[in-house]
Amino acid sequence: MFDCDLDDLDTTALLAVAAEYVQEQERAAVGVLRAALAFADRNAVVESDHGGPLPGYERLQVYGGEGCPGVAEFAPIELGAVLGMSSGAASSLIGEALALRHRLPRVWAAVLNGSALSWKARSIARACLSLSPEAAAIVDRRVAGIVNTVTQGALKKIVTAAVWQADPEKAQADAEAAAKQRGVFVTHSDPSDDHGTKRIWVRAATGDVIRFDATIDELARALNLLGDTDSLNQRRAKAIGWIADPEAAHNLLEVARYLARHEARRQQSQPAHPTAEPVGPTQAADPMRPMPDPEQGAVSEDAGEEHDGERFTRLALAATLQARLAAIKQDAYSNGSGTGSGRRGRHTLYVHLTDKTLATGTGVLRVEELGPLLASQLTELLGHEQVVVKPVIDLQDQVSVHSYEIPDRIRERVRLRHPVDMFPYSGAEATASMDQDHITPYDHAQPGPPDRPRQTSVDNLIPQGRLHHRAKTFGGWRNRRLPGGAIEWTSPHGFRFHVDHTGTHPCPHRRTDGGRPQPPAGS
Structure with missing residues (x-):
């Protein structure tokens, strides 16, 4: 039936063949699990001529959790290569197979008699790896009869509840540990979904988070004062890049505070009821004039009188937003006006691109340790204008x-x-x-x-x-x-x-x- 021309089948027969393919796939998956178990059994001992393992030599590793036999740690490497998977994936395969046989015997029996899909059984074994054998046995009794009768989402919830029920003290300890866990985390998701962006989330002390949020808001307002017309959320995202550069962020805030003082003086010198003047493109062209913030209401500013003693002059701020921001950063680096030494740490970035991308500035490039990016996103990645281009390394040189x-x-x-x-x-x-x-x-x-x-x-x-x-x-x-x-x-x-x-x-x-x-x- 598998060798037939699918286009010649009617719909009923086509569906039947598809079901047979799935059954054959499951039989093969069970066969792989059984082969992994047999292979693990043949590699359950590490022989040593030195009376004990020396540094670098092979050792036994327990991949399936407490109660499972050890496996020679180099064994999954060869199994993975033969099966076309990474060494880590092969270690997981062996560990989950051993966990099913030794810790979840009811679920394993259901796999062998065809009443439990092997991939669902492996997910149960994976969820129970940290449990004691006694706790794993409770989960085994709870879920063995329903592996194939509920959806994967429902099974996951049932397994989670069973895990908590099996070891309530550990579940409580894990919950308390999770509640106390603090850190800053950057996701590493699929680049095709991110399009040059990444997600970051923070778990920290309440006061620190409030102050951090306030700093982001202040930087977002500063960008608006310099002429950035993006939305507040977009400017808050840009603020992350400025926070990563403390010297330049300090300079940006100083510029914004000067503009705010200048605006306050101008408003005090105006009549009590000035005629409202719309903010338009001609005002936006003024390098010292703030732009309207859609989230905070429109503002307008007259150029006013310049002061020779002011540190940031109109000459230092170019006629475009990017030039103004670049001038602020450059001033921070050249004068050391920020809170640090005025010098940034250096990082070498390896960018792989074709000669066509280099000539046109468009196309796809690869950045080591980050993955693919569009050429237009490279400037965002660099985040500043202090870039030293190193000579191309000729990889044909046999050093x-x-x-x-x-x-x-x-x-x-x-x-x-x-x-x-x-x-x-x-x-x-x-x-x-x-x-x-x-x-x-x-x-x-x-x-x-x-x-x-x-x-x-x-x-x-x-x-x-x-x-x-x-x-x-x-x-x-x-x-x-x-x-x-x-x-x-x-x-x-x-x-x-x-x-x-x-x-x-x-x-x-x-x-x-x-x-x-x-x-x-x-x-």
Whole structure:
């Protein structure tokens, strides 16, 4: 039935086939869980020739919660690579499978007999990871018979209630801890939904929040006085960028306070009943004139008399809003007029873009550690005008040294050449703190005389997370660089993967009579 032409089926038959596909998918998912359990059982012991684990060597990890057996920590790495998932996802798979078998046996039995979908069962196991075995047993009895009879939303509520009922003391402690938790949190959601924006939320002392909110309002009003016609909420959002730059924020508020004093003096000198004058575009062009605030009512100001002794002169403020704001920031940096030293900390930003985007100023670019942005959003990201453009690094240069330690100039080139962890199916972005692994292991006995190629070179290094680096050093993984630049990995059991700038590509493998893949010749 699966090989039939779906276009030839009537609607009833088409729906029936779709249902069969789902059933087949579930059978495969249950099979993966059973294979994960069998694989975990085969990796429940870590043998050591040293009487105990040494630094960096493999250890047992409990992934499924209290009451579950330990698993050798390098085991999920190979399982994940074979299944086409990250090492972290494979660890979760093994942990949830073990939790079902050892902590939620009723739910696991329902999965095996087809009365509970495996993905719903895994979500229950995940929700119970922090519970004691006794508390998990209470949840198991409560939900085993209803996994497939209620919607996922209803099941989640029932599981949450059961978790709280199973361990009320822990539930109360968690609630109290959550109520006391304080911090500032920035969401890392899908860039396609954010369009160059991020969300931030704050949990702090009431008084601090009130004062912070008042500062945002004051900065928003200051922007309006300088000519920003955006809505109050938009200006409050812009205020976040100014708060991140204390020197410039201080200068902006000083300008606004001068304008406010100037306006107060002007109003005192006017007749008691002046003729109302509408605020229009000609007034908005005055660099010292405030703009109408839709949320706070319109205001108008005469240019009035200038004072030579005033610190911020009309000459310092250009004829456009952006120029005025840039002048305020520049004054803060050059004169050190803010509350700090007058110098900002520097941060290196790596922007990857095409020559077309560079020439036109339009298109999509990638910013390391942030992801894709539109070229027009780069100015917002920088947030200020003090930008130093560094020379482009030629990644074709084969920089190398005769030492095991990696100089910064080589680290930077390796990270730019390989922007992600080069292990199979790893999506971790390469950062300055990520390990860099010698593809051909460094030979300390042969540090590199002048007649030998230098061992620490751009071509012999790739970025790797610490776990993957340890798995290669102590866990039987091997790698080599291919002529085209890709990295070929071979797992402890002979599975091979090619990792390049397009991602991970599993290689076909031959099987022996015992069912284990045969390692490639010469490896």
